[in-house]
């Protein structure tokens with residue numbers, strides 16, 4: 001593509017690609033100088049030109065302009081990059097129905113439910129923590145919401161592969177760093193806001209402010225905002241939403257409401273009250289929070305033109321989302337549940353659910369840790385929650401990064417008072433010990449990592465089998 005197509009009055013130089021990282025610049029690329037948390041992209045212009053950048057987009061005054069490139073100064077590089085990426089990749093999000101899901105918990109599940117329900121008739125891509133999936137393609141992402149350039153390129157590839165819709169997990173980091181600014185969403189969904197990511201946002205106000213950008217700026221005016229009315233942020237989001245607002249709830253009057261909820265460890269039933277009618281919904285997903293996730297997905301799909309009865313029919317056969325409230329069943333006489341919960345709210349909901357499916361007089365066993373270099377305050381809280389709900393606790397490693405896992409464990413243990421507990425650093429061994437000690441009627445909760453296939457240790461990302469795979473291996477070994 002010609003540079004003149006991307007910037008007014010620019011020369012007609014051929015552009016081969018876009019980059020904001022001097023280390024990955026290829027000959028013919030535009031290099032965008034982004035402000036960072038640790039570095040400033042303006043400091044890497046020379047190395048970008050050395051690698052072949054033909055155009056530098058910058059916002060700061062440059063004292064030395066190395067020869068060999070065209071310089072374009074803009075007010076906001078991030079904004080310019082998003083606009084350019086949209087044009088360079090031929091506005092892919094305008095060619096698909098775009099669903100964006102944000103909130104502390106439930107993003108992966110809702111996006112996967114949406115995809116699962118419509119994928120047979122409306123080929124639907126998914127981008128989020130678990131994977132990037134479209135057609136037969138499945139990629140392992142580094143981030144929940146990828147950077148703007150990678151994101152636009154993948155959306156373009158989805159269009160090429162025939163996708164008609166895309167369900168995207170929109171993280172607060174992604175919103176704060178403008179990764180999704182080049183997308184107009186047909187539907188924006190809000191799950192809930194609980195304590196998380198304060199290491200990045202600093203305050204809950206900033207965290208919420210980031211989430212609200214999806215509703216303020218990025219959903220189309222003729223689109224729809226689907227918002228959880230049981231969350232205290234409902235009013236604030238409703239007031240700032242650019243699109244019409246549709247609510248869902250269990251505990252409040254709402255456009256889509258679930259009543260008469262019946263739960264077991266095998267599935268859930270409830271009555272959906274919508275537009276004065278009652279629709280019985282059956283699903284193989286378990287737990288109260290999955291009722292919220294289903295309500296959000298049902299509302300989003302029905303409000304964007306899918307037939308309600310067909311959506312409800314599909315709810316009965318939703319594939320379990322890997323690592324999210326995943327029931328591991330290898331014929332053992334006790335429950336094993338793997339979940340990604342890594343916030344106090346998520347942990348508490350999982351432990352409450354674990355308690356509710358554990359036979360009276362039997363044990364709830366939890367295995368978890370807490371990430372290094374992230375919200376240290378939650379460590380003691382995790383200990384307190386486990387102390388309140390569980391009968392046996394195995395503290396283990398969870399992405400310690402360059403912190404000492406024993407130190408993290410000590411901080412978790414400071415919240416445990418009466419409940420028997422042990423620290424087993426090796427995560428596989430911790431899972432093995434939990435499973436080999438489980439008896440008929442017990443429940444084992446494996447929390448924090450879901451199906452993630454890596455653990456961040458001192459030396460970076462190390463491979464990990466995933467809690468779900470480890471659980472299956474340990475159960476089979478114990479039954480053999």
Ligand SMILES: CC(=O)N[C@H]1[C@@H](OP(=O)(O)OP(=O)(O)OC[C@H]2O[C@@H](n3ccc(=O)[nH]c3=O)[C@H](O)[C@@H]2O)O[C@H](CO)[C@@H](O)[C@@H]1O[C@H](C)C(=O)N[C@@H](C)C(=O)N[C@H](CCC(=O)O)C(=O)O
Nearest residue numbers: 020021022034036037038039040041044143144145171173
């Ligand atoms: C904390 C955070 O969000 N960091 C993101 C941030 O990095 P940064 O600001 O530190 O970047 P930097 O190193 O200061 O560099 C500034 C600029 O100089 C450039 N640079 C830098 C060095 C060099 O040699 N050459 C060069 O060009 C960089 O490419 C960048 O454009 O900007 C980078 C470029 O966009 C991101 O890759 C990086 O995400 C890191 C990898 C990350 O781990 N982010 C996580 C926390 C994240 O975003 N998580 C969310 C939430 C998940 C959840 O809900 O749990 C997600 O969406 O995944």
